[in-house]
Amino acid sequence: MTQAFDPWLTLDELCRAAGVAPEWLTERVQGGLIEAQGKEAATWRFDALIVRRVRSMREIESGYGAAPELAALVADLEDEVARLRRRLALFG
């Protein structure tokens, strides 16, 4: 049987994929740290690309007792370092 997929995740699906509680995620969406499409939590949709960033934020918060804003900043910096390294590997 062939399986197709939806590139968007609901709040519940993202929570399960990233191992976070709905309250944790809701707080960070409302704080502008995680981007969601839609106005109400019930209709929020998340780009399936965001799972890695959410996991990273969770690890930085729990591992370092970091404030959510700092964890989001570090996760963004990790993404940027990874992006620059990919370019460096290609262009030297």
Next chain:
Amino acid sequence: VDFKDYYGVLGLPREASAEEVKKAYRKLARKYHPDVSKERDAAARMAEVNEAHAVLGDAERRAAYDAVGQRWQQGGAPPPDWDAGFEFQGRGDAHGGFGGFESHGEYSDFFEQLFGRTGAWRQHGRTSRGAAHGGAGPGHAARGADHHAKIVLDLEQALAGSLTEISLRVPQRDATGHPTLAERRLEVRIPAGVRPGQMIRLAGQGEAGIGGAAAGDLFLEVHIRPHPRFAIDGTDLVAELPVAPWEAALGGVVPVVMPDGKELKVRVPAGAQSGRVLSVRGKGLPGAAAGVAPGDLQLKVRVVLPSGLDPRARKLYEAMAEQLDDFDARKVARAEAERGEGGER
């Protein structure tokens, strides 16, 4: 399966407090974070540190690990039922870890045997699902656990989409109730435009539900194999564009062979220097969903000089040296840098 000494990894005694575990983890994470560490095996050490912290930093997992470790070390070898009494469950929270960007879900066999691929566990009798193996009560229903796995695609598959058969190791229990890993094949339609790190959720492809409840989902994390000429940057496709000196100086139309083998004609403007980035709109990754714009193709110009060992080229270089004797490459480059024209544009 080799026993993992997580206390040894973090350099801690077995009686270390939760605070000491946290401190040791932070110290080692800073030492081995692959983005900052100078150690050659930093990524592997960071993965070990993350795994140790995922166990010792979680009170429930630590208790399970301590129980197993005590029996293992007393006998000097794994007891026959060392991993019995634990049940797999999709909690999804053991993937990754700080600095473990490239090792999401890459935990040791020891960890996976004890805690499952998703790193979550429950002891029999502690939860309603634990009761399922001892005989669930009538009317009991529970949604199946989610499963997590990695799928590795070629760049061509990500660009064009594909129908891919994947093979998964799925945790199951054998006749004696011990967890084992069984192979399962699944055909997945990969849409064009899928990107590295994207999570593909296959509804109902996780663990079967109990008592008529829904099955869990299967989450596949997309990885793209490195391509020798192209890289993905967001939705853009990035590559180098080698050009001859006269193509760069005079401008012209040059061919670019795309990953699918098709040729794209690209106009190089006159005076293009090495490092200049040319964008071709809409020729990057296709939009993965309706309404998502495709990315661009970004080509970084690299002027490739004919070898001075070739007598024809040598003659031309000598003529240029003679006739362009007021050309100072250092001066030109300095002026460009001052105007902010150096490097990528």
